[in-house]
Amino acid sequence: MPWLELSLRCRAADEARVETALEDLGALSVSLMDAADAENEQAILEPGVGETPLWPEVTLLALFEHDTNEALLLHALEAYDDRIDLGSAQFREVADQDWERAWMDQYVPMQFGMRTWIIPWNMEAPTEAESGVIVRLDPGLAFGSGTHPTTSLCLAWLDSLPLAGKDVLDFGCGSGILALAALKLGAAHAVGVDNDPQALAASIDNAERNGVGERLRVFLPDDEPVAAYPVVVANILASALDALAETLAARVVTGGVIALSGILHGQEDALLERYAPWFERLEATQLDDWMRITGTRKA
Incomplete structure (x- = not known):
């Protein structure tokens, strides 16, 4: 239609x-x-x-x-x-x-980090991906296919973590790509939060396609249960990361890690200062014109 x-x-x-x-x-x-x-x-x-x-x-x-x-x-x-x-x-x-669906016509399987592959749900996995972790994706009307540098930065970060048995919060989940990657990389459970019901529907659909539907819960922001997690990723934009700093800091357990993305080069210094009261070992990583900030929650 x-x-x-x-x-x-x-x-x-x-x-x-x-x-x-x-x-x-x-x-x-x-x-x-x-x-x-x-x-x-x-x-x-x-x-x-x-x-x-x-x-x-x-x-x-x-x-x-x-x-x-x-x-x-x-x-x-x-x-x-x-x-x-x-x-x-x-x-x-x-x-x-x-x-x-037009993105599928141009999309090719992509590798992030050492293990993670994002592949359209209707495409054959390349031979080199068979020994890795494969996430099948159909973003529908929700943003997030892995091709944008902000998503790439977050996927590479998740790929580098020991996620086995941990719970993960994906704040601003879009298609659910980051939560799904965490689950396929060994996380026990994931929670996705987004203000768009279509994004939540896409996340649920993609989770079912990947056989992890029972391990993913999704919420609108007002419905999100208050909890703290060992791993939090927020791929939104700098203004939102600034406004939500206290909220996101409260979502990370002591010793837990966070990744913030959606940050243009030049915006990272203000956010590093903004998150410094709650996080140590803060580090900014650049890909093209975009930045990712990672840190560890202080006691």
């Missing part, structure tokens, strides 16, 4: 307000892209817990039912919030396979 996609440009400072309007008027999903570099189509699908856009100007891609009346939708947006600039509004029809 095809969908109707509306694209709108706005300033990053206005993104949350415009996204709220789109969702309240029936958008099934909202993706964010850098308006200055939209042709590369590197969207953030369904931003994670507390995420905000990275760029000064943002293009929002909102997906609606195919039979949505375009003129009425624009009129409703103007009535909802007359500050929204509709001059950039464009509509196009998006085929279902373009939105949810």
Whole structure:
């Protein structure tokens, strides 16, 4: 079934307000892209817990039912919030396979660290992956296929840990890729938290595909049970990591480890200082323009 996609440009400072309007008027999903570099189509699908856009100007891609009346939708947006600039509004029809499955046409099996392989659920595993840990993935409408540097950094970190028998928290789980990798690497249980129900549904579906469904629990942020874990990973964005510092620190047991990602190069120093009251051995690792911060919870 095809969908109707509306694209709108706005300033990053206005993104949350415009996204709220789109969702309240029936958008099934909202993706964010850098308006200055939209042709590369590197969207953030369904931003994670507390995420905000990275760029000064943002293009929002909102997906609606195919039979949505375009003129009425624009009129409703103007009535909802007359500050929204509709001059950039464009509509196009998006085929279902373009939105949810096109990544599989270009995706190849990828290795992270020494053991971990991420492979589309319908693709044969290469011979060299057979001795490793294979995660079968179908991200659906949730962000997280392993191709983005922030996800790659987190997967490599998880691959390096002794996870056997441990519980893991994946905060901002998206497709569940990090929680699933931890489980396949030996973790006893994993908890995924995300503010998007579609992300939780994708995580559950992917867990079942990988035979670990009974070991993964997922929650919206308001429903998350308060607990502390020996391993916590949060692949969100710098502003959210700053705002959630106390919450995330409280989720790590003494001596436990944390990985923070979704951080642009240049943003790491402020976050290293922000997390220093709770964590020691803080270290920043770079991949392309992105950073990962890791640390150990103090007593």
